[in-house]
Amino acid sequence: DQQVKQNSPSLSVQEGRISILNCDYTNSMFDYFLWYKKYPAEGPTFLISISSIKDKNEDGRFTVFLNKSAKHLSLHIVPSQPGDSAVYFCAASARQGAQKLVFGQGTRLTINP
Amino acid sequence: DVKVTQSSRYLVKRTGEKVFLECVQDMDHENMFWYRQDPGLGLRLIYFSYDVKMKEKGDIPEGYSVSREKKERFSLILESASTNQTSMYLCASSFGGVNGYTFGSGTRLTVV
Numbered sequence: 001d002q003q004v005k006q007n008s009p010s011l012s013v014q015e016g017r018i019s020i021l022n023c024d025y026t027n028s029m030f031d032y033f034l035w036y037k038k039y040p041a042e043g044p045t046f047l048i049s050i051s052s053i054k055d056k057n058e059d060g061r062f063t064v065f066l067n068k069s070a071k072h073l074s075l076h077i078v079p080s081q082p083g084d085s086a087v088y089f090c091a092a093s094a095r096q097g098a099q100k101l102v103f104g105q106g107t108r109l110t111i112n113p
Numbered sequence: 114d115v116k117v118t119q120s121s122r123y124l125v126k127r128t129g130e131k132v133f134l135e136c137v138q139d140m141d142h143e144n145m146f147w148y149r150q151d152p153g154l155g156l157r158l159i160y161f162s163y164d165v166k167m168k169e170k171g172d173i174p175e176g177y178s179v180s181r182e183k184k185e186r187f188s189l190i191l192e193s194a195s196t197n198q199t200s201m202y203l204c205a206s207s208f209g210g211v212n213g214y215t216f217g218s219g220t221r222l223t224v225v
Contacts, residue, residue, distance in 0.1 A: 009153070043117070043203055043216025044156070089155060099144055099163075099207065100171070101214065103156035 003027045004092050006104035014112050019077040021107050023090030026071065030092040034101065035064060035075050038087045047088075048075070080111045116140070117217040119204050124222045132191040134220050136204030142215075143208065145187035147171075147179065150201040150219070162187055194224045 005024045013019045023033075031052035036044035050057040050064045050073065057064050063076045077084055090104040120135035138145065146161040148171075158171030160179040168179050176198060180188045187206075191198055202220045207213040 004155075006155070041122075041218065043205070043218050044214075045216070046214065091156075100146065100158055100161055102158075102172075103148075105153055105155040 002105070003030075004090055004102050004104040006088075006090055006107050008107050009105070010108040010110070012110045012112060013080050015082060016079045019075075019080045019084065019109055019111070021075040021077075021088050021090075021109065023073045023075075023104055024071055025073075025092050027092070027094070027102075028071070029094040030102075031095055032093045033064070033066060033073050034091045034093075035062075036089040036091060036103075038089065038106070044089055077109075080109075082111050082113060085109060085111045117204055117206050117215050119202075119217040119220050121220050122218065124220060126191075126194050126222065126224050128195060128224055130191075130194045130224075132194045132222065132224075134189040134191075134202055134204075134222070136187045136189070136206075136217055137185050138187075138206040138215070139185065140206070140208070140215075141184065142206040142213075143184075144206060145181065146205040146207075146214075147177075147187065147189045148203045148205065149173070150203055156203065159189065191222075194222075196224050198222065199224045 034049040035047040037047045038044040048062045066073045087106045087108050089106045091101040117138045147159040148156040162168045162181045178190045204217040205214045
């Protein structure tokens with residue numbers, strides 16, 4: 001039972017354009033969402049997060065949008081750069097519960113020069 | 114910077130062997146976690162610990178156990194390794210709250 005789903009295993013985007021990565025969740029108890037970035041042979045690193053009281057959070061080139069009614073979030077990267085090529089994981093947490101994260105399957109983003 | 118160190122980058126073990134994966138963090142974090150990463154499945158939580166000698170099952174604990182005798186060290190144990198435990202294993206620690214996860218570089222375990 002995959003509570004956090006990333007339905008696109010891979011995405012290819014041209015350098016300078018916008019990258020949009022999508023994530024859906026099923027558990028209505030989730031109220032905090034994060035994106036992690038992972039390079040090969042390294043552990044995931046935190047990128048950006050959003051609380052359910054917001055619908056948008058921005059940090060430089062990265063913006064996360066949350067649509068609670070649709071149980072959907074997306075990560076926008078603009079402009080995309082070659083160094084953004086990595087696997088991106090969406091993660092969710094229910095603050096009331098244990099301090100653990102539930103991750104999606106990941107999306108491999110490739111930025112083409 | 115918080116550092117989470119996993120003792121081995123690559124391991125090859127035989128079916129039926131007892132396998133120990135070690136994880137050490139250097140920032141006095143209370144919480145420690147073991148995940149495995151598999152293609153198409155993402156990261157799945159095996160076990161986690163909130164304090165020394167405390168452990169909680171994650172989503173896929175079968176075939177695994179853990180040990181946390183000291184605050185900085187969290188060990189994952191495969192009692193009798195099987196080929197379906199071939200995977201990338203990732204350890205993480207956090208001080209409190211889900212924002213502060215720091216992951217190790219991972220151990221790629223192959224069971225033959």
